[in-house]
Amino acid sequence: MAFSAPVSPSPYSYKCNSGAFTRDASSNRKAKVSPFSFLSFQRPPIYNFTSHVPSSYPSADVSVDESLERGQLPKGHTWSIHKFGGTCVGNSQRIGNVAEIVIKDDSERKLVVVSAMSKVTDMMYDLVDKAQSRDDSYVSALETVLEKHKSTAIDLLDGDELASFLSRLHYDINNLKAMLRAIYIGHGELWSAHMLSSVIRKSGVDCTWMDTRSVLIVNPVSSTQVDPDYLESEKGLEKWFSENSSKTIVATGFIASTPQNIPTTLKRDGSDFSAAIMAALLRARQITIWTDVDGVYSADPRKVSEAVILKTLSYQEAWEMSYFGANVLHPRTMIPVMQYDIPIVIRNIFNLSAPGTIICRHSVIENEDGQSLESPVKGFATIDNLALVNVEGTGMAGVPGTASAIFGVVKDVRANVIMISQASSEHSVCFAVPEKEVKAVADALEARFQQALGAGRLSQVAIIPNCSILAAVGQKMASTAGVSATLFSALAKANINVRAIAQGCSEYNITVVVKREECVKALRAVHSRFYLSRTTIAMGIIGPGLIGSTLLDQLRDQAAVLKEKFNIDLRVMGITGSRTMLLNETSIDLSRWKEVQKDKGEKADLRKFVQHVHGNHFIPNTVLVDCTADSEVASHYYDWLRQGIHVITPNKKANSGPLEQYLKLRALQRQSYAHYFYETTVGAGLPVITTLQSVLETGDKILRVEGIFSGTLSFIFNNFIGARAFSDVVREAKEAGYTEPDPRDDLSGADVARKVIILARESGLKLELSDIPVENLVPGPLRASASGEEFLQQLPQFDQLMAEKQQDASEAGEVLRYVGVVDVVNQSGAVELRWYKKDHPFAQLSGSDNIIAFTTERYAKQPLIVRGPGAGAEVTAGGVFSDILRLASYLGAPS
Numbered sequence: 001m002a003f004s005a006p007v008s009p010s011p012y013s014y015k016c017n018s019g020a021f022t023r024d025a026s027s028n029r030k031a032k033v034s035p036f037s038f039l040s041f042q043r044p045p046i047y048n049f050t051s052h053v054p055s056s057y058p059s060a061d062v063s064v065d066e067s068l069e070r071g072q073l074p075k076g077h078t079w080s081i082h083k084f085g086g087t088c089v090g091n092s093q094r095i096g097n098v099a100e101i102v103i104k105d106d107s108e109r110k111l112v113v114v115s116a117m118s119k120v121t122d123m124m125y126d127l128v129d130k131a132q133s134r135d136d137s138y139v140s141a142l143e144t145v146l147e148k149h150k151s152t153a154i155d156l157l158d159g160d161e162l163a164s165f166l167s168r169l170h171y172d173i174n175n176l177k178a179m180l181r182a183i184y185i186g187h188g189e190l191w192s193a194h195m196l197s198s199v200i201r202k203s204g205v206d207c208t209w210m211d212t213r214s215v216l217i218v219n220p221v222s223s224t225q226v227d228p229d230y231l232e233s234e235k236g237l238e239k240w241f242s243e244n245s246s247k248t249i250v251a252t253g254f255i256a257s258t259p260q261n262i263p264t265t266l267k268r269d270g271s272d273f274s275a276a277i278m279a280a281l282l283r284a285r286q287i288t289i290w291t292d293v294d295g296v297y298s299a300d301p302r303k304v305s306e307a308v309i310l311k312t313l314s315y316q317e318a319w320e321m322s323y324f325g326a327n328v329l330h331p332r333t334m335i336p337v338m339q340y341d342i343p344i345v346i347r348n349i350f351n352l353s354a355p356g357t358i359i360c361r362h363s364v365i366e367n368e369d370g371q372s373l374e375s376p377v378k379g380f381a382t383i384d385n386l387a388l389v390n391v392e393g394t395g396m397a398g399v400p401g402t403a404s405a406i407f408g409v410v411k412d413v414r415a416n417v418i419m420i421s422q423a424s425s426e427h428s429v430c431f432a433v434p435e436k437e438v439k440a441v442a443d444a445l446e447a448r449f450q451q452a453l454g455a456g457r458l459s460q461v462a463i464i465p466n467c468s469i470l471a472a473v474g475q476k477m478a479s480t481a482g483v484s485a486t487l488f489s490a491l492a493k494a495n496i497n498v499r500a501i502a503q504g505c506s507e508y509n510i511t512v513v514v515k516r517e518e519c520v521k522a523l524r525a526v527h528s529r530f531y532l533s534r535t536t537i538a539m540g541i542i543g544p545g546l547i548g549s550t551l552l553d554q555l556r557d558q559a560a561v562l563k564e565k566f567n568i569d570l571r572v573m574g575i576t577g578s579r580t581m582l583l584n585e586t587s588i589d590l591s592r593w594k595e596v597q598k599d600k601g602e603k604a605d606l607r608k609f610v611q612h613v614h615g616n617h618f619i620p621n622t623v624l625v626d627c628t629a630d631s632e633v634a635s636h637y638y639d640w641l642r643q644g645i646h647v648i649t650p651n652k653k654a655n656s657g658p659l660e661q662y663l664k665l666r667a668l669q670r671q672s673y674a675h676y677f678y679e680t681t682v683g684a685g686l687p688v689i690t691t692l693q694s695v696l697e698t699g700d701k702i703l704r705v706e707g708i709f710s711g712t713l714s715f716i717f718n719n720f721i722g723a724r725a726f727s728d729v730v731r732e733a734k735e736a737g738y739t740e741p742d743p744r745d746d747l748s749g750a751d752v753a754r755k756v757i758i759l760a761r762e763s764g765l766k767l768e769l770s771d772i773p774v775e776n777l778v779p780g781p782l783r784a785s786a787s788g789e790e791f792l793q794q795l796p797q798f799d800q801l802m803a804e805k806q807q808d809a810s811e812a813g814e815v816l817r818y819v820g821v822v823d824v825v826n827q828s829g830a831v832e833l834r835w836y837k838k839d840h841p842f843a844q845l846s847g848s849d850n851i852i853a854f855t856t857e858r859y860a861k862q863p864l865i866v867r868g869p870g871a872g873a874e875v876t877a878g879g880v881f882s883d884i885l886r887l888a889s890y891l892g893a894p895s
C-alpha cells in the first residue's frame with residue numbers, strides 16, 4: 001500500500017527568538033515511492049532560523065570543512081539531528097521508512113540517534129530477570145531476540161551487508177549467553193544502529209554507525225540520573241571524527257560510558273537525551289524527535305477529546321507541561337539544546353502530514369498582520385492523588401522561620417512538595433504532597449509543633465485528601481490581562497470549587513487545587529474556555545424526519561466552511577426521534593449518524609436528551625432545534641428558554657397554540673437572553689417573519705397581510721388542471737415533501753390557519769386559532785380516517801367533487817386559490833378558497849410558491865410582496881439553518 005502524506009503548507013509564519021523562522025518551502029515537494037516502504041513521504045520539514053548563539057561559541061561560524069582541516073569537530077548549522085525511538089524502528093518496514101527520512105533530509109550533515117527496536121529493551125530486562133532468578137528459559141528468550149533481529153535484517157539487507165550484520169549478531173548473542181547479567185546495557189541500540197546504517201548505505205549513501213559508548217562520557221549522579229561531561233564527550237567525538245568521515249551517522253541512543261570507561265546508560269528518556277547531547281555538541285540547527293503522536297497536545301487527549309496539537313512551545317512551557325505529566329520531553333533532555341537555542345521538533349513518524357510541535361526559546365505564531373494566533377494559555381495538565389496540608393494559626397503571623405520549620409519537617413520525612421500557597425496574612429501555609437506521603441507529613445508536623453498546637457499558637461494541621469492539581473501553562477499569560485479571571489470564571493461556570501491557588505511570579509503557570517473527582521470536569525471546562533470559539537454551539541435535533549434529516553445533511557456539508565471562515569463551531573450532540581435517540585459527548589459524525597443510531601441508539605427520553613445536550617458545561621451555547629410537528633415538544637420551549645437554551649423551530653404548534661401560553665413564551669423571550677427563532681413556520685425559508693418584524697421594529701404599522709401560505713395547496717391548485725385527478729395531485733404534493741406529516745392538516749386549512757394566527761399575533765392581535773373561520777377541503781367522511789395514509793387511499797372517491805369546483809371557476813375564466821388573510825384593522829383573520837382572475841398575481845404562481853402581501857402604513861398603495869417556494873425539504877431546512885446562523889451571529893460570530 002502506498003499513500004502520499006503531503007505536508008500541508010502552513011498559513012502561519014513561525015518566529016523563533018529574534019530571527020525569522022519559516023518552514024522551508026522545499027519541504028512541500030512530492031516524494032517518490034520507496035521500494036521498501038509502505039508509505040511515500042517527504043523529507044521532514046526543516047525549519048530555517050536565525051537563532052541567538054552565545055558569542056562564546058564561535059564554532060557555529062566556522063565552516064565544517066575548515067574545522068575538519070583543523071582537526072576540530074565539524075560543528076555548525078550543516079548538521080541536522082534526528083532521533084527515532086523504539087516504535088520508529090520496530091520492524092523492517094519502519095526501519096525502511098526511517099532510512100528514507102534520513103536519506104531525504106537534504107541537510108549536508110546528519111546524525112541519527114536510534115533506540116533499540118520496540119520491546120527489545122524489555123526483552124533484555126526480562127532475560128536478565130530470568131537469568132537472575134535461575135529460570136533457564138532465558139536461553140529460548142534470547143533466541144527470540146536473535147530471531148527478531150535476524151528476520152528484520154533478512155528483510156532489509158542482502159549480500160555482504162547481511163552477512164556482516166548476521167555475523168555480528170551471532171557473535172553478540174553467543175557472548176550474551178556467557179555474560180547474561182551484564183548484557184542488558186545497550187546491545188539493542190548497537191544492533192539497530194548497525195542495521196539502520198547498513199540500510200542507508202544500501203541506497204548508496206555514505207553512512208557509518210557510531211557506538212556512543214566510545215564517545216559520550218557521563219557522570220552518574222543518582223540511580224536515575226547522569227550528568228554529561230561535555231568536555232570529555234567533545235574529545236571523544238573529535239577522536240571519532242578523526243577516524244570516520246561519513247556525513248551521515250547513526251548513533252546508538254541511551255548508552256554511554258563513565259569517565260572510567262565503564263559502559264553505562266543515560267537512564268530514563270535516554271535516547272532523547274543522547275540526541276540532545278549530540279545536538280549540543282555538534283551545535284546542530286534542529287533536532288527532530290520522532291515519535292508516535294502528532295506533537296504535544298494542549299491537554300491529555302484521553303481526558304479532553306477537544307485537545308489540539310500545539311504548533312509551538314517555548315522551552316519553559318515545555319518544561320512546565322512535562323512537570324505536570326504531559327507527554328513532552330523530560331526537562332533534563334532540553335537543557336543541552338536550550339543552551340544553544342536549538343529548536344526541537346516533535347513529529348509523528350506514522351503521520352508525516354502533521355507538522356508536529358516546535359519547541360524553541362521564544363515562539364509565537366502570528367497571522368499576516370502580526371497578531372498572535374495562539375491562546376495565552378498553551379496547555380493544561382493535571383496531577384492526581386494529592387492531599388493538601390494546611391497549617392494554620394494566628395501564632396504564625398510575623399514569626400520568622402515558621403515556613404522554614406514546616407518545610408524542614410516535610411524534608412525530613414522525604415515528602416515531595418508539589419505546590420505551596422501562602423496568603424500574605426501568614427495565618428496559614430498550605431501545600432500539596434502526594435496522597436501516600438501525607439500521613440507521614442501530618443504526623444511529623446504534629447510532633448514538631450506539639451507545643452505550639454497545645455498553646456494555641458497553631459490552631460490545626462489539617463489534611464484535605466482526594467485532591468488534584470490543575471495547571472494552566474503559557475508564557476504569554478504574564479503579559480495578557482484577564483487570563484486568571486477567565487480561568488476562574490470557567491471553573492465557576494462548571495461549578496468547580498477551588499481549594500487552593502498558586503501562581504509563580506514567572507507566570508508560566510497558574511495552579512489550582514480541586515477535588516479529585518472534579519478534576520477532569522475542571523480540565524475540560526478551562527480547556528474549552530480557552531480553546532473553543534465563542535460561537536461553539538451544542539445542538540440537539542429533535543425529530544429527524546424529512547426536515548430534520550435534510551437539515552443534518554446541510555450541516556454535515558457546511559460545518560467545515562463555517563468553522564474555517566466564520567469561526568462558528570456547530571456540534572450536534574444529540575438527535576432524537578420519537579422512539580430512539582443518539583447522544584455523543586463531543587459531536588455526532590453527521591456522515592453516518594443513521595447507521596450509528598441503529599447500532600448505538602438508545603430509547604428516546606426527551607428530559608435526558610436535553611440534559612445531555614445542555615448539561616455539558618464546556619460548550620458555551622446550547623440550541624434545541626425542534627423539527628417535529630408535535631405540541632408536546634413545543635410545550636417545553638418555555639422551560640428551555642428559562643434554562644438559557646436557545647430554541648429554533650419550523651414547528652408551528654407553539655406560536656399557534658393557546659394564546660396565554662404563547663404570550664407567556666414571548667414575554668420570557670423578551671426578558672431573557674435566550675433566543676427563539678421560527679422563521680420557517682410561515683413560508684418555509686422565505687423571509688416572512690423577519691420581514692414583518694423589521695417592518696414593526698422600524699415603526700411602521702401593519703394593516704393587512706394576505707396571501708397564499710400553503711405550499712401544498714399552492715402546488716395542488718397550480719397543478720390541478722385539465723383532466724388530472726385531485727387525489728393524484730395531493731399524493732404528488734406529499735411525495736414532494738410539501739405536506740404536513742398528515743396531509744389533512746394542509747387540506748383542512750388547519751396549517752394555513754396556524755400561519756394566519758402566527759402572523760396575526762406577530763402583528764399584535766390577540767387571537768385564538770378558533771377565532772379564524774376556515775374552509776375545510778377534507779371531504780366530511782374522511783375527516784375521521786385513522787391515518788394520513790388511509791385518507792390518501794380513500795381520497796379518489798371525492799375526485800369528482802373537487803373537479804366540479806375547479807370547473808365552475810374555470811368556466812368563469814378564473815382559478816381557485818386557497819388564501820389566508822390577517823385583517824389587522826378589523827382584528828380578524830380568515831382562511832378560504834377563493835376565485836381569482838387569471839391575471840391576478842395570486843394566479844401567476846407555480847410549484848409550491850407562496851406569496852405574501854404586506855399592506856402597511858408605509859406600503860399602503862403597493863404592498864410589500866414576498867414570493868417563492870414555500871414548502872419542501874431543502875428550502876425549509878435551509879431556512880432553519882439560516883436561523884441557526886442568525887443565532888451564531890447574535891452570539892458574536894463575525895459577519
Ligand SMILES: NC(=O)C1=CN([C@@H]2O[C@H](COP(=O)(O)OP(=O)(O)OC[C@H]3O[C@@H](n4cnc5c(N)ncnc54)[C@H](O)[C@@H]3O)[C@@H](O)[C@H]2O)C=CC1
Binds near residue numbers: 543579739870
Ligand atoms: N415540509 C415542509 O415543507 C415544511 C415543514 N415544516 C414543519 O416542519 C416540521 C417537520 O416536518 P416534516 O419533516 O415534513 O415532518 P416528518 O413527519 O417527516 O418529521 C417529523 C419527525 O418528528 C418525529 N417526532 C414526532 N414527534 C416527536 C417527538 N415527540 N419527539 C421526537 N421526535 C418526534 C417524527 O418521528 C418524525 O421523524 C413540521 O412541524 C412542519 O410543519 C415547516 C415548513 C415547511
Ligand SMILES: N[C@@H](CC=O)C(=O)O
Binds near residue numbers: 681
Ligand atoms: N405543509 C406546509 C409546509 C410549510 O409550512 C405547506 O404546505 O405549506
Ligand code: NA
Binds near residue numbers: 679680681684685687
Ligand atoms: Na419563512
